[in-house]
Amino acid sequence: MKRLIQFITIATLAYGMAGCAAKKELMITYGSNHNIESQIISVGKDGTKMIKAWAFAKNPELAFMYAKRNAVSAAIFKGFPAGGGSGMVGAIVRNPNADTEHKAFFDEFFKDDGKWAQYVVSKNVGMPSGNDRLKVGKGYKVGASVAVKFDALRKYLEDSNIAKKLDEGF
Amino acid sequence: MRKIISTIAITLVAISLFGQAKKPTIMVVPSDQYCISRGYAMEYDNMGSKITLPDYKAALQNDLELKLIISKMSGIMADRGFPLKDLEQELKNLATQSAEMSMLESKSSGSGIAESPIDALKRTAKSDIIMDLSFEVKKVGPKKYVSFILNGLDAYTSKNVASAAGAGQPSSAAQTEILLEEAVLAYMDEFNGRLMSFFEDAFEKGREVKIRIKMFQNMDFDLESEYNDDELSEHIENWMADHAVNGRYNTQDATENFMQFEQVRIPMLNEKGRAVDARGWIRDLQKYLKDDPFMIESKLYMRGLGEAWLILGEK
Incomplete structure (x- = not known):
């Protein structure tokens, strides 16, 4: 009987831990677009967009990297609402199923040392602080102010046949 | 071996040429409001009533801010695969073309170039999509900001196919030129997003065009004449229903002398994979009416990529 109770306790704990781990993984995947908080800060110069994006992670350094990656992800899959003196910016990839159709x-592209990093430049000097670095539960929520090289990113995705060109078919 | 390679090369070239739809031309034109409010206008007396029209030439020759904005927009559109037609250059071309036309004659007989009054009328600056532009630098205390309106108008259906409008962030430090540049950068993505939706819709549901059927005077038949127990207008409507994409068209107006069809969806490519415009599409109706039982001659008149008239009775 004692062994049975021990087994049930261990199994319950293991299940709970596995659940927590899976949840953390979900927060950082590029595909979970619903998670991304991002907005236009101001109008960027030729070919760039000035974006502020947020991300969660167990430490601020990791959250900062994820926030930069989220800015690129939002530019590709989600676009940005009007704000910061700019009009609305639509997603580069207009096909809502593009992330699954071109999963590979x-x-x-989005792995930690993937090409996404070429298309984002941080405007923060060092790590974000103050209101851009919040302690949330056991982790951190960090907001990164970045310049996304929007036109170069769009061109790369068009040349890779992932995004549709404006003059496609003509 | 050489023959096989050349056959493959020719086939590839043919596929690339015929597999593409006709690309619309786009031109930025300052809005009537912009030109007239700044004094770039022409006035003339039309039988007692005063008509005010925008003077594009004067606007482009005197307004540096307008030129700056057009130049910025041209760069962005060229980058997206749509080099814009330049209005100023187009107006210059038309002026030199008129001079050349009047001077040109054949070597042997000294004959001039044939030009009907309608040919002369058609020599105007035009494009398939007009980017109608308005902007104004406004002031709030010491700060300046730019209010910007851009409408993409389909020249044939008169529909607003893409638009972007808004006001930039007020600034007391930035120069006017920088604010104008920001205004273009701020709204062009929104405009292009909408333009892309318009193109996607055209590829999915067909290009939207306008078709008019008219009659020459003094003919011994009209659109109410009966052939095989049905009026000619019914035969034409049946043809439209059979040939428009998914039978989509709208009879806007009809009498015994004319029929006006709007929102006619024509395919971007025909069954051979060749690009189709309104004129090419309605030519099939012209052939249909020339056949038994109608035996009607007609004149096909083109008004750009998206509008064609078929005038029944004679060539």
């Missing part, structure tokens, strides 16, 4: 491409 995006898995490679």
Whole structure:
């Protein structure tokens, strides 16, 4: 009987831990677009968009990197609402199923040392602080102010046949 | 071996040429409001009533802010695969073309170039999509900001197919030129997003065009004449229903002398994979009416990519 109670306790704890781990993983995947908080800060110069994006992670450094990646992800899949003196910016990829249809491409593109990093430049000097670095539960929520090289990113995705060109078909 | 390679090369070139729809031309034109409010206007007396029209030439020759904005927009559109037609250059071309036309003659007989009054009338600056532009630098205390309106108008259906409008962030430090540049950068993505939706819709549901059926005077038949127990207008409507994409068209107006069809959806490519415009599409109706039982001759008149008239009775 004692062994049975021990087994049930261990199994319950293991299940709970596995659940927590899976939840953390979900927060950082590029595909979970509903998670991304991002907005236009101001109008960028030729070909760039000035964006502020947020991300969660167990430490601020990791959250900062995820926030930068989220800015690129939002530019590709979600676009940005009007704000900061700019009109609305639509998603580069207009096909809502593009992330699953081109999963292999995006898995490679968004891996930690993937090409996404070429298309984002941080405007923060060092790590964000104050209201841009919040302690939430056991982790951190960090907001990164970045310049996304929007036109270069769009061109790369168009050349890779992921995004549709404006003059496609003509 | 050489023959096989050349056959493959020719086939590839043919596919690339015929697999593409006709690309619309786009031109930025300052709005009537912009031109007239700044004095770039022409006035003339039309039988007692005063008509005011925008003077594009004067606007483009004197307004540096307008030129700056057009130049910025041209760069962005060229980058997206749509180099814009330049209004100023187009107006210059038309002026030199008129001079050349009047001077040109054949070597042997000294004959001039044939030009009907309608040919002369058609020599105007035009494009398939007009980017109608208005902007104004406004002031709030010491700060300046730019209010910006851009409408993409389909020249044939007169529909607003893409638009973007808004006001920039007020600034007391930035120069006017920088604020104008920001205004273009701020709204062009929104405009292009809507333009893309318009193109996607055209590829999915067909290009929207306008078709008019007219009659020459003094013919011994009209659109109410009966052929095989049905009026000619019914035969034409049946043809439209059979040939428009998914039978989509709208009979806007009809009498015994004319029929006006709007929102006619024509395919972007025909069954051979060749690009189709309103004129090419309505030519099939012209052939249909030339056949038994109608035996009607007609003149096909083109008004750009998206509008064609079929005038029944004669060539």
